[in-house]
Amino acid sequence: MRLYVTPASPWVRRVRVTILELGIEDRFEFVQTRWPHSWGTQTVASLAPDFLAATPVARIPALVAPGVTLTDSNAICDYLNAEFGAFRLLAREGTARWQALATIAIASGIIEAQIMRRAELLRGEKERSTDFIAKMRDRQFRCFAALEAHLPAFGGTFDLAQITTAVACGYDEWRYGPDWRNAAPKLAAWYDSVADRPSLKATAPAETPQH
Amino acid sequence: MRLYVTPASPWVRRVRVTILELGIEDRFEFVQTRWPHSWGTQTVASLAPDFLAATPVARIPALVAPGVTLTDSNAICDYLNAEFGAFRLLAREGTARWQALATIAIASGIIEAQIMRRAELLRGEKERSTDFIAKMRDRQFRCFAALEAHLPAFGGTFDLAQITTAVACGYDEWRYGPDWRNAAPKLAAWYDSVADRPSLKATAPAETPQH
Numbered sequence: 001m002r003l004y005v006t007p008a009s010p011w012v013r014r015v016r017v018t019i020l021e022l023g024i025e026d027r028f029e030f031v032q033t034r035w036p037h038s039w040g041t042q043t044v045a046s047l048a049p050d051f052l053a054a055t056p057v058a059r060i061p062a063l064v065a066p067g068v069t070l071t072d073s074n075a076i077c078d079y080l081n082a083e084f085g086a087f088r089l090l091a092r093e094g095t096a097r098w099q100a101l102a103t104i105a106i107a108s109g110i111i112e113a114q115i116m117r118r119a120e121l122l123r124g125e126k127e128r129s130t131d132f133i134a135k136m137r138d139r140q141f142r143c144f145a146a147l148e149a150h151l152p153a154f155g156g157t158f159d160l161a162q163i164t165t166a167v168a169c170g171y172d173e174w175r176y177g178p179d180w181r182n183a184a185p186k187l188a189a190w191y192d193s194v195a196d197r198p199s200l201k202a203t204a205p206a207e208t209p210q211h
Numbered sequence: 212m213r214l215y216v217t218p219a220s221p222w223v224r225r226v227r228v229t230i231l232e233l234g235i236e237d238r239f240e241f242v243q244t245r246w247p248h249s250w251g252t253q254t255v256a257s258l259a260p261d262f263l264a265a266t267p268v269a270r271i272p273a274l275v276a277p278g279v280t281l282t283d284s285n286a287i288c289d290y291l292n293a294e295f296g297a298f299r300l301l302a303r304e305g306t307a308r309w310q311a312l313a314t315i316a317i318a319s320g321i322i323e324a325q326i327m328r329r330a331e332l333l334r335g336e337k338e339r340s341t342d343f344i345a346k347m348r349d350r351q352f353r354c355f356a357a358l359e360a361h362l363p364a365f366g367g368t369f370d371l372a373q374i375t376t377a378v379a380c381g382y383d384e385w386r387y388g389p390d391w392r393n394a395a396p397k398l399a400a401w402y403d404s405v406a407d408r409p410s411l412k413a414t415a416p417a418e419t420p421q422h
Contacts, residue, residue, distance in 0.1 A: 056357035057320035068309040075312040098279040101286040109268035131252040146267035
């Protein structure tokens, strides 16, 4: 299978951590993509033809697997968990699945806000909205605080709910600093307790190559 | 169950169509939410406390069901399809599920672009990026064109892949006019063939109440 990646994207990281937790990394070719900082506002003209053929959305991650091409991390994780994980990282159905999806939806809300805030920060000063940046920060902090209520349901498996939550914490820490910890001190303590997992260490965020 | 809605949101429409296709509308209380046009850039201060308690993301749709609260349309549709639809609108696993998720990911890419373009158009002129609007339009048209290749896999059931695709078509037509049809004439013909379904007629987009 071929997975298009960058080292900065939390959506990519979520998939890479899932792959490492399932122990199936040898089945993948990881293809690096490059993004000029103009991606925040402009259609990127320099994307490789094979990447554009894989995803009309033109976003990472994208997975090209036998018989199917999937262009968002939710679909990719659902697929990998079912086909290669025997539903170990996300229950196939029932209360356990819905509780996990509830957590994942809030953590995904954080990740979306993180990316939109990043895109806003990459705008030229004239088109940059400080209101919008504050709106995204508000959402991030509200969602981090809300995730504290989900901690008691976290079980012994580092599953998709925990993976997505840890990736949201890790991106905030990397890109925006430790402020999020004030919004969610118990969550921060949980994050510190899992941050040394090999799957997280191996996928620590780094700046995306621009050229 | 309680579902927070607006008449403009394609994400809400996707859930409402799913509910109508499953024939379970009598199980829901639909709660109207109101959004001043400043939602594009500002944290909305006037949201009702029960809505904010239901979703820290502060976006619609949000579903409050017995034992679980779900704050995005993917999670909500997955839940309704499993618990009330016996997996009729989306296969539980296997190739049929992955093919449907591939279509849904691209249609969702369109819907995200539609909403971000709308938020951009609601900005004050000074902070509005014509580049960003063009980037979103490019993505919408690329994805509509790509969906034409998925049409042969559309089966006899108006399932989640078809629902999400129809909602993406309907929103573009309503908000941005018929231009999308030029990008995807075969898809437009398909859309015209399903547009009279009662579930789509009953959920035609309309402007969201601001106050």
